[in-house]
Amino acid sequence: MRAPIGDFDHAAPAPDCLDVLVAPVAAAVRAWHGDIPAEQIVYVDTDPDIADTAVFVEHYGRELLEQSANCVVVAGKRGGESTLAGCLVLSHTRVDVNGAVRRRLGSRKASFASMDTATGTTGMEYGGITPIGLPGDWPLLVDSAVVDTEWVLIGSGRRRGKLIVPGKAFADLPGAVVIEGLGV
Template sequence: MHAPIGPFDNARPAPDCLDELTRPVADAVRSWRGTVPAGQIVYVDTDPAIADTAAFVAHYGEDLLAASANCVIVAARRGGETSLAACLIPSGGRADVNGAVRRRLGARKVSFAPMDTAVERTGMEYGGITPIGLPADWPLLVDPAVADLPYVLVGSGRRRGKLIAPGKLFAELPGAEIVGDLSLR
């Protein structure tokens, strides 16, 4: 199979390689019932040493930056309670945690979740967190620029490997909501 974007030699439909994914991601792919068929979620094998965006696009091509998205976990605090949420933003931007994210979550304060918390609560590896397989009760705030892309490159749940899927799939994930002013570019 040829990957829909990027110069990847080893691309396979995600349902055919569930053993390469973390349990929450594999479970989400296995049970996927959205309008985009699960077979259009593509797994590409990549070097975990270059999983971070800058190193990844330097190796695989700068043109991938425009088709890549990062999933960041945030901690929202209000009245002594803390809740977690995820933001899916273009890799070239950053989440507007003090503006759009805070307002949308109705929080007094929002910050990036500590690495240990993000890893423990998602069941994914830091540097590979993906919106596919997040806890279903978490809000997933999606930048419209991501949802509008023909294909989006995101983490696979591990530092090794990435997932490529049509942008509209991310708007159909559990808890997903398109938020227009989500990222600062």
Template sequence: MRAPIGPFDPARPASGCLAELTRPVAEAVLGWRGAMPAEQILYVDTDPEIADTAAFVAHYGQELLGQSANCVVVAAKRGGETSFAACLVPSAGRVDVNGAVRRHLGARKVSFAPMATAVELTGMEYGGITPVGLPADWPLLVDPAVADMPYVLVGSGRRRGKIIAPGKLFAELPGAELVDGLSL
């Protein structure tokens, strides 16, 4: 099947590509219980050498910048404790870590989690972190603009490959909370 966005052919249901996904992403796809059918979560194969947003859209098409989202892991500190969360924002924007994220999490300080920490805690590859399959106890802060997109391209858990799904599906993920002003 042809992907609903981008020049990707074939696009396959992620449930049929479990070997291409990291363990936490595959488990989340298999265990999906949202209102939208799991078959709406598609997998497309992409070049791992150009997984980062700028290189990706330069290669696959600039229009994807407005149809994709980035998932970043943040570390929130309060009272000597550190907790983690993920933020999902349109790729054309950036996360308002010091404003919206800090206020929403009630933290004294929020920063991007170090790469090694993000990789270890998610079980995913850096440059491919996705909101699908994040640790169950983490908040997932979602910019409403992502949930409003007809389809969204995000990481697959690995640098190779991407997931495409309706924007509304991301608001149904475990721990998901829509946060106005999340993206600058």
């Protein structure tokens, strides 16, 4: 199989690669439903030593810079209560934590979750966090530009490997809320 974007040596439908995915991502792929079939989610093997964006796109394809998205975990706080959420924005933008995220979560303060919190609550590796397999009770804030991108490269839950997903599939993930201007 050839990946729909990028120049990868190994690409396969994600349902055929469950053994290389972390448990929550594999479970989400197994339970996948919606308009986009799970077989359209493509797993590509990548070298974790060249995960830095500039080196990554030089090696796997410069077009990936515009077609990659980052998923980060944020914590919204209000009155001693903390709400965790996933945020998905195109890689060439940043999450509007103090504006769009804070307002959507109804928080007085919002910030990126610590590495220990992000990895401990998701079961994923830092630098590989993906919206597929996040805890189902979390809000997943997705920038509308991600949904409007034909194919999007995201983490796979590990630093090794990535997933390539049709952009419109992110609107159907559990807890997903599509927000205009989440990525600035």
